Amino acid sequence: MRKNDRMEERRERADAARNRQAILRAAEELLRRYPPEQVSVERVAAAAGVGKGTVFHRFGSRAGLVRELMNERARELERAVAEGPPPLGPGAPPAERLVAFFAEVAALAARNGNLLAAHEHAVLTSRSAGEQPREAHPTYVSWHRHVTGLIAEGRPDVDADQIAHMLLGVLHMEPVASRLRAGEHERLAASYADLVRGLMAGSGS
Amino acid sequence: MRKNDRMEERRERADAARNRQAILRAAEELLRRYPPEQVSVERVAAAAGVGKGTVFHRFGSRAGLVRELMNERARELERAVAEGPPPLGPGAPPAERLVAFFAEVAALAARNGNLLAAHEHAVLTSRSAGEQPREAHPTYVSWHRHVTGLIAEGRPDVDADQIAHMLLGVLHMEPVASRLRAGEHERLAASYADLVRGLMAGSGS
């Protein structure tokens, strides 16, 4: 029921949009080069050329900032999964869709260095109480639903919900993440494939 | 090359040993009842009836304290795995040993509430640089070696090392951990069994 695009525009002033981008890009750059615990909000603000208050005004908290960064990255994959060509998109058998999905996720994680670790770090060091845990993150929810659905399709006898959590959680493991940062995402994808194919092929016992 | 037990005793004065226990038990109790971020070192010290400096003198850092707590818990399982009766101990086929191992680990984690999360939290919030990451923890190394060996035994064609990291990492997932805290460790164990049996039954493709 909004009048037009100008009303939309009014939501964010031109200078605010500029600073928003500057902050996001600065955070991205710093996180690419340093471990999360060395990237304080203040440092991000300085690199973006704004005050610390601005960052908190726009993003609410450190966690909010990192979350925004993750959303940016995850949107593309989300679309490919929902409506792209098989095996990632609809049409292929569930086992192959899962294998493709995890390969894609691994590649995404590898391309984005410390982002996952940064999110973990941000959630854990957030002092404002209202911080949502990782599993409430829209992207996580969406991925989890996708994986759960595919598992259930191929293996109606297992606890798909739980196993989906387990498989997705792997990305947050430090030993896994460090290899990801080193670019070895194909190795992770291969192991995902072994696990998933084994699971989907198995029967009630 | 030590002379006798008394020399051993000299390493820790009677009052120190008492306080050491008091600190450990206080931390344990607090972690059972509150999430890790609400259990500051100072609060532990107060509950144990000692000063904060004492805690740091004995354990080096927050992470050191939690690590000690974890070691206490893990020792028993480690022994059962190395020399206990099958299927946990030697003698059973690798797939069954893995299933038994993960069931045991899940039960251990469930019994100890927030300990795993606390360790994660401690490592991440530690400000002293020298903190070892989780995968350098002796217990983790030992578990990882065990799992790697069993996987390799049954499936020489997969990346056992990597998959072992993935399977062990599951315990640190927040959605998994929260269910664990709620006592649902059998559900986790069942899913572990599904994954492991599928993996171990599968062949090269």
Place this chain on the structure above:
DNA sequence: AAGATAACTGGACCTATGGTTCAGTTAATA
């Protein structure tokens, strides 16, 4: 175009917490 309005900005300030220091205390040894 000018005034009104609401949003944006940024730096001073607050607070929590992990960690350090060191002078005094006390258990073990000879």
Place this chain on the structure above:
DNA sequence: TATTAACTGAACCATAGGTCCAGTTATCTT
């Protein structure tokens, strides 16, 4: 009982997330 080395704990420090608010500025209204 004297000596010594370890233990203790309270005051202190540094850092980083988060809050505040007075001044600024884009956008809307008339």
